[in-house]
Amino acid sequence: MKRLLLTLAATATLAVSLPAAAQFQKSEDAIKYRQGAFNLIAAHFGRVAAMASGRAPFDAKAAAENAALASTLASLPFGAFGEGTDKGLPNRAKADIWKDAAKFKAAGDKMVAEMGKLDAAAKTGSLDAIKAAVGGVGGSCKGCHDDFRAERYSN
Amino acid sequence: MKRLLLTLAATATLAVSLPAAAQFQKSEDAIKYRQGAFNLIAAHFGRVAAMASGRAPFDAKAAAENAALASTLASLPFGAFGEGTDKGLPNRAKADIWKDAAKFKAAGDKMVAEMGKLDAAAKTGSLDAIKAAVGGVGGSCKGCHDDFRAERYSN
Numbered sequence: 001m002k003r004l005l006l007t008l009a010a011t012a013t014l015a016v017s018l019p020a021a022a023q024f025q026k027s028e029d030a031i032k033y034r035q036g037a038f039n040l041i042a043a044h045f046g047r048v049a050a051m052a053s054g055r056a057p058f059d060a061k062a063a064a065e066n067a068a069l070a071s072t073l074a075s076l077p078f079g080a081f082g083e084g085t086d087k088g089l090p091n092r093a094k095a096d097i098w099k100d101a102a103k104f105k106a107a108g109d110k111m112v113a114e115m116g117k118l119d120a121a122a123k124t125g126s127l128d129a130i131k132a133a134v135g136g137v138g139g140s141c142k143g144c145h146d147d148f149r150a151e152r153y154s155n
Numbered sequence: 156m157k158r159l160l161l162t163l164a165a166t167a168t169l170a171v172s173l174p175a176a177a178q179f180q181k182s183e184d185a186i187k188y189r190q191g192a193f194n195l196i197a198a199h200f201g202r203v204a205a206m207a208s209g210r211a212p213f214d215a216k217a218a219a220e221n222a223a224l225a226s227t228l229a230s231l232p233f234g235a236f237g238e239g240t241d242k243g244l245p246n247r248a249k250a251d252i253w254k255d256a257a258k259f260k261a262a263g264d265k266m267v268a269e270m271g272k273l274d275a276a277a278k279t280g281s282l283d284a285i286k287a288a289v290g291g292v293g294g295s296c297k298g299c300h301d302d303f304r305a306e307r308y309s310n
Contacts, residue, residue, distance in 0.1 A: 023202070033198050036191025040231070043188050047178070072227060076195070 023079060027088030034080035035091065037073055044070040045115070045137060048122065052134040060125040067115075067122035067130075074115040078108045090153040097148050107144040114140040178234060182243030189235035190246065192228055199225040200270070200292060203277065207289040215280040222270075222277035222285075229270040233263045245308040252303050262299040269295045 024030040044066040050056035051063050081104075086093055097104045114136040121133035179185040199221040205211035206218050236259075241248055252259045269291040276288035 023198070029198075032194050036194040039187050039191040040195065043178070043184075069227070072224070 024082065024085070027085045030080040030082060030085040031089040031091050034077040037077040037080070041070050041073045041077070041115075044073070045118075045134075045141075048118065048130065049134050049138065052127070052131045058127050060122075060127075063130055064122040064125070067119045071112075071115045071119035074112045075108075078105075078112075087155040089155070091155055092150045092153055094148050094150050104144075104148055107140070107147065111137070111140040111144060179237065179240070182240045185235040185237060185240040186244040186246050186248075189232040192232040192235070196225050196228045196232070196270075199228070200273075200289075200296075203273065203285065204289050204293065207282070207286045213282050215277075215282075218285055219277040219280070222274045226267075226270045226274035229267045230263075233260075233267075242310040244310070246310055247305045247308055249303050249305050259299075259303055262295070262302065266292070266295040266299060 024033065047056070047066040048063050048070070051058045081093070081097055083098060086095065086098065114133070118130070118133035118137050121129035179188065202211070202221040203218050203225070206213045236248070236252055238253060241250065241253065269288070273285070273288035273292050276284035
């Protein structure tokens, strides 16, 4: 898990030192943190995705700012999936996150990488480049959710 | 409210365009977002504060990274206090947030400014500078919580 964190942090726009387990006193804290981080990622990525799909007018500056922020945030939740954080608050983490840690790591790495590409695309100001990169991010979100996020909250 | 957001965004390390009301479809979304943002701010500020108080060993690189992230996040929650977002999910926002918007704006501005000072202090690598700046941030958190955060969740 520590290696996952270091790898993800290293690829993030703003690398943050995360000595994993030491960061959260209680499982509840880790769950709240990762849910909060995913919420912010979804909100800021969503603002760019809305422009890419035409649901919102294209604003190159706002797209670049929201993509940069989403990329900065992208690696954060993965610092909060330590062993034993499956319970403590209602959450949708599947047991496979811990059973198949390598696959979960790859899925997290993929999202962080795709969000980095979106950040780079948005900096160019090209809506076509943004559209392509939004598709990549969306696919990485869905892939991880399909495998590692349960339909319903439990615990 | 829009002016508040623009002012806060302009003072943040990473300014994000926030055309306020348009960002959240439902009050519930705004409440989840701001609670998530405050959670992340508290977590990353808390890591620096723990070093400042001696509860955690001082690591200049980690302090600088966490302070930078907290400063980037600092203005975000204030984009999610639009009119009508007092209800929708259990939350601790007092009515004074909307009744005395100028005072709330000042309290938010203060926290964002103090977090910016902490970011600058942490970049110097001086633990003494960090300690002083942590005190400033802590005071701004407490001041706003005293005035605008209820003891108990409601709604």
